[in-house]
Amino acid sequence: WKKHTKMTSNIVVVSGDVSFELTKDFERYDELTIGRSNYYLLMIPPGIWFRFRGLGDSNIVVNVASIEHQENELIRMSEKIKK
Numbered sequence: 001w002k003k004h005t006k007m008t009s010n011i012v013v014v015s016g017d018v019s020f021e022l023t024k025d026f027e028r029y030d031e032l033t034i035g036r037s038n039y040y041l042l043m044i045p046p047g048i049w050f051r052f053r054g055l056g057d058s059n060i061v062v063n064v065a066s067i068e069h070q071e072n073e074l075i076r077m078s079e080k081i082k083k
Helices: none
Strands: 002-004 009-015 017-023 029-035 042-044 049-054 060-063 074-076
Touching: 009 017, 009 029
Parallel strands: none
Antiparallel strands: 002 049, 002 074, 009 042, 009 060, 017 029, 017 049
8 A cells, every 4th residue: 555645646557457446545545447458647746645556467557656766755554554
């Protein structure tokens, strides 16, 4: 799990299929799959926790970020959160 405090992520899966889980407060989750089977742009604003995983052998995820990557604006959850 990770959350950006300033960056908006604009994500496209250009190869394969990738499952995304998103939450703001860990009480309500949204889960979706994008890629070959469901192609569109996923915009994740700052303040949203998310994680993703590839569903096949070869997946390519492109993030057109709103700002240059800065490690200090990224919060990582070190332990796995369960629903």
